[in-house]
Amino acid sequence: MSTSSVLRPPAISTRFVPVWRRNLLVWRKLAIASILGNIADPLLYMLALGYGIGSFIGNVDGMPYVAFIGTGMVCQSAMFTASFEGMYSAFSRMHVQRTWEAIINAPIGLDDVVLAEWIWCATKAVMSTGAILIVIFALGFGHTWHALWILPLGFVVGLCFGAFGLVMNALAPSYDFFTYFFTLVLTPMLLFSGVYFPVGQMPSWLAHIAQVLPLKHAIDMARPLMLGRAPTEIALHVAVLAAYAIVAYCAALVLTRRRLLK
Amino acid sequence: MAASGGRDRVNAGTIAGNVAAPPLREAQPRGGQLRGAPVLRVDGLRKRYGNAEVVRGLDFAIERGECFALLGPNGAGKTTTLRCCLGLIDPDAGAIELCGEPVPRAAREARVRVGVVPQMDSLDPDFTVTENLVVYGGYFRLPRPVIDARIPRLLEFAGLAAKARSQIRTLSGGMKRRLMLARALINDPELLILDEPTTGLDPQARHLIWNGLRQLLSQGKTILLTTHFMDEAERLATRLAVIDHGSLIACDTPRALLAAHVEPEVVEVYGDDARTWADSRGHALSRRLELAGETAFCYADDAAPLLADLATRSGLRYLHRPANLEDLFIKLTGRELRD
Numbered sequence: 001m002s003t004s005s006v007l008r009p010p011a012i013s014t015r016f017v018p019v020w021r022r023n024l025l026v027w028r029k030l031a032i033a034s035i036l037g038n039i040a041d042p043l044l045y046m047l048a049l050g051y052g053i054g055s056f057i058g059n060v061d062g063m064p065y066v067a068f069i070g071t072g073m074v075c076q077s078a079m080f081t082a083s084f085e086g087m088y089s090a091f092s093r094m095h096v097q098r099t100w101e102a103i104i105n106a107p108i109g110l111d112d113v114v115l116a117e118w119i120w121c122a123t124k125a126v127m128s129t130g131a132i133l134i135v136i137f138a139l140g141f142g143h144t145w146h147a148l149w150i151l152p153l154g155f156v157v158g159l160c161f162g163a164f165g166l167v168m169n170a171l172a173p174s175y176d177f178f179t180y181f182f183t184l185v186l187t188p189m190l191l192f193s194g195v196y197f198p199v200g201q202m203p204s205w206l207a208h209i210a211q212v213l214p215l216k217h218a219i220d221m222a223r224p225l226m227l228g229r230a231p232t233e234i235a236l237h238v239a240v241l242a243a244y245a246i247v248a249y250c251a252a253l254v255l256t257r258r259r260l261l262k
Numbered sequence: 263m264a265a266s267g268g269r270d271r272v273n274a275g276t277i278a279g280n281v282a283a284p285p286l287r288e289a290q291p292r293g294g295q296l297r298g299a300p301v302l303r304v305d306g307l308r309k310r311y312g313n314a315e316v317v318r319g320l321d322f323a324i325e326r327g328e329c330f331a332l333l334g335p336n337g338a339g340k341t342t343t344l345r346c347c348l349g350l351i352d353p354d355a356g357a358i359e360l361c362g363e364p365v366p367r368a369a370r371e372a373r374v375r376v377g378v379v380p381q382m383d384s385l386d387p388d389f390t391v392t393e394n395l396v397v398y399g400g401y402f403r404l405p406r407p408v409i410d411a412r413i414p415r416l417l418e419f420a421g422l423a424a425k426a427r428s429q430i431r432t433l434s435g436g437m438k439r440r441l442m443l444a445r446a447l448i449n450d451p452e453l454l455i456l457d458e459p460t461t462g463l464d465p466q467a468r469h470l471i472w473n474g475l476r477q478l479l480s481q482g483k484t485i486l487l488t489t490h491f492m493d494e495a496e497r498l499a500t501r502l503a504v505i506d507h508g509s510l511i512a513c514d515t516p517r518a519l520l521a522a523h524v525e526p527e528v529v530e531v532y533g534d535d536a537r538t539w540a541d542s543r544g545h546a547l548s549r550r551l552e553l554a555g556e557t558a559f560c561y562a563d564d565a566a567p568l569l570a571d572l573a574t575r576s577g578l579r580y581l582h583r584p585a586n587l588e589d590l591f592i593k594l595t596g597r598e599l600r601d
Contacts, residue, residue: 018397018400025393025397026386098382098383101380102380105378106398107402261350262311262351
């Protein structure tokens with residue numbers, strides 16, 4: 001395949017829908033385990049850290065620590081779910097099961113497949129976001145219409161990290177390769193984006209670095225929403241997340257074409 | 263997601279009627295009107311990867327109703343050629359027309375009317391047998407009633423009627439291959455493309471696949487297959503093309519190719535003394551003799567003098583047989599190993 005055909009703009013169409021639906025049908029078969037996994041982990045963290053550490057520190061940024069950390073967990077969970085889907089699950093479908101090969105022999109292009117996987121990553125991010133929101137509501141926090149805006153926020157976070165995952169997928173020789181992404185990207189993202197403590201508590205140079213982390217911008221929007229307030233600087237936050245998402249999606253598309261269409 | 267039991271049609275269930283002319287056949291757009299035009303035409307196809315030219319100016323055309331086999335050693339360019347024909351990779355030069363559509367420009371439109379069985383199984387392990395067919399039909403945007411009507415017949419054709427609700431992991435290798443074949447027929451394709459359809463299968467399973475393909479041919483389907491099994495080509499192909507190093511070496515009916523390139527009779531001579539015998543007598547008695555390890559392959563128009571000589575030698579074992587496509591293949595592509 002010539003360079004120009006690898007670099008051509010994405011061919012976006014509704015042909016991605018049956019591929020997305022295929023993933024949904026598979027998910028439906030494993031839905032209970034998947035939802036339990038989505039809820040159990042963050043629930044344990046919220047209970048242990050939220051009530052445990054929370055009992056020492058009381059309110060943080062105007063909310064009880066358990067709600068503070070719960071909001072962080074929502075965003076973190078969207079991040080992990082989408083990354084995992086874009087890496088391990090997509091790699092299974094692309095490489096191990098050859099599902100993508102089967103699909104592009106039908107009248108569906110590779111661009112449609114990548115788009116479907118991208119949207120699917122975000123879809124799963126919304127599902128886990130929703131599951132944790134339900135837990136937070138059940139614990140008695142976030143009873144406000146604003147909090148529902150966290151669902152579309154989860155979708156955007158999913159687009160961002162799903163695209164990162166698909167970039168890794170296009171480059172991966174095997175599953176082991178994804179460990180780099182966890183160590184070098186997701187763990188720092190988790191620790192320095194304000195999931196467990198406010199970014200303002202860090203030394204100013206570290207707080208400045210945190211400004212470029214997409215998860216930080218998601219959390220900056222989620223916390224006020226949980227308190228029933230509109231976030232400030234919405235345009236900035238959305239722009240940062242969208243920029244990461246679109247650039248990474250384009251990179252994933254080009255790298256996937258280079259990998260499979262030759 | 264279950265096979266719709268209630269949709270059994272008037273059609274009594276002969277596979278011939280079922281797959282060739284399903285009652286709910288969707289309207290065929292342009293390609294269907296091009297009666298007489300080749301189903302696939304390849305002109306001057308070239309494809310280069312880095313410095314290596316994998317396909318070097320390939321020309322062939324496949325007529326409606328024929329089974330065309332692409333033969334070639336590993337790395338001859340077979341799979342690359344197929345991928346170009348499907349529009350999955352862009353050729354560097356040449357023109358391809360698949361089901362009346364120019365490829366790669368209208369590859370997706372062409373693939374609507376093509377069924378593909380790739381080299382490696384790619385069934386969805388999370389779905390049942392039936393669900394695999396339903397989901398694959400969805401990729402062709404077939405309406406669900408059309409898919410549901412076709413599935414029972416396809417399962418019967420593939421000998422999987424009893425496995426409709428089975429998980430993929432419970433199927434044998436041969437069953438998976440047959441399901442791959444059934445899946446490739448879900449869109450009632452004009453052309454079926456198979457890339458090494460029976461590699462890795464046991465003899466029983468291979469014969470079942472061949473029977474299925476012959477049924478499809480008898481219904482008038484067109485088949486393009488790649489293989490490096492000569493018996494497969496011999497049994498199925500109405501015409502075959504031998505390609506090596508990306509070029510077409512020969513293309514005709516199996517019979518015509520054999521007549522044109524290989525002596526009709528072969529005597530294979532085995533044993534420690536085969537080489538000595540070849541030097542002393544074999545070469546003189548054969549039109550052509552090839553040594554491979556401890557075996558001498560003697561090609562002749564008439565094997566009687568060879569057999570008379572061999573009958574007197576106790577240290578040698580031998581086999582007299584008619585020439586086959588393997589002899590042709592080896593003659594055209596050489597004996598050395600390809601990696």
